[in-house]
Amino acid sequence: MNPGEELDAIAAEVAVCTDCKLHRSRKNAVPGEGPADAELVFIGEGPGFHENEQGRPFVGAAGRFLEELLANIGMSREEVFICNVIKCRPPGNRDPQVDEIQACSKYLDRQIRAINPKVIITLGRYSMARYFPNARISTIHGKARVVNGRLVMPMYHPAAALHQPALRRVVEEDFALLPDLIARGQQISSPEDKPPADPEQLSMF
Ligand code: SF4
Structure with a gap:
């Protein structure tokens, strides 16, 4: 199965997942x-309200801001893969639960294995925790690290910047680092999408 077929297969499984x-x-x-x-x-x-309605990620205000951030670095959403930690909307937009x-x-x-991206960008604390379980986003945002051979950049969620205008500049500055990170990502080989067993496995760029 090629990567596109694998992504289609995942989407079909997610659509009927219970x-x-x-x-x-x-x-x-x-x-x-x-x-x-x-x-x-x-x-x-x-997913939030609009995403649940349309079956597409980041289609509300946060999605428009994400598109604006991408445009600032000369990219469009059609060039990147956008997804979430959980694929179905929590009732009332509550936080996702561990289970x-x-x-x-x-x-x-x-999805990550199929795409094999040069850089993973985590938006907000739940996706950050997948790679950096005990980190604080205020401390590590904008600092890319190699996690088991894959470059991961934690950032604030665009929705957080919409609700806290002071964060907007921070998010824009973190985004401005991405073109250079893509170039660095090309140097990383044999990526494996697993959280590090030991903090020593992290190396700061
Ligand atoms: S959130 Fe994920 S695991 Fe839960 S029903 Fe949806 S696709 Fe399945």
Whole structure:
């Protein structure tokens, strides 16, 4: 199965998945979207109201801001893969729960393996925790690290910048680092999408 076929297969499985309680309240599952050969994969938190309605990630105000941030570095959303830690909307936009994240992680694992991106950008604390379990986003945002051979850049979620105008500049500055990171990502070989077993495995760029 080639990467595009694998992404299609994952999306088809997600659409009918009942592996956690979120399937009961979803209207549409939101597997994620973007090209199978994307250099960047953005991982957010979970679908919100508009995403649940349309079955697409980042289509509300945060999505428009993400598109603006990409445009600032000469990119468009059609060039990147955008998805979330969980694929179905939590009721009332509550935070995802540990059992839901664990149940859904298999799909994200497979998406990243299929795409094999140069850089993973985590948006917000839930996707950050996948790679940096005990970190604080205020401390590590904008600092890319190699996690088991794959370059991971934690950032604030665009929605946080919309709610806290002071964060907007911070997010814009972190985004401005991405073109250079893509170039560095080309130097990294044999990536494996696994969280580090030991903090010593992290090396700061
Ligand atoms: S959130 Fe993930 S694990 Fe839960 S039902 Fe949706 S696709 Fe399945």
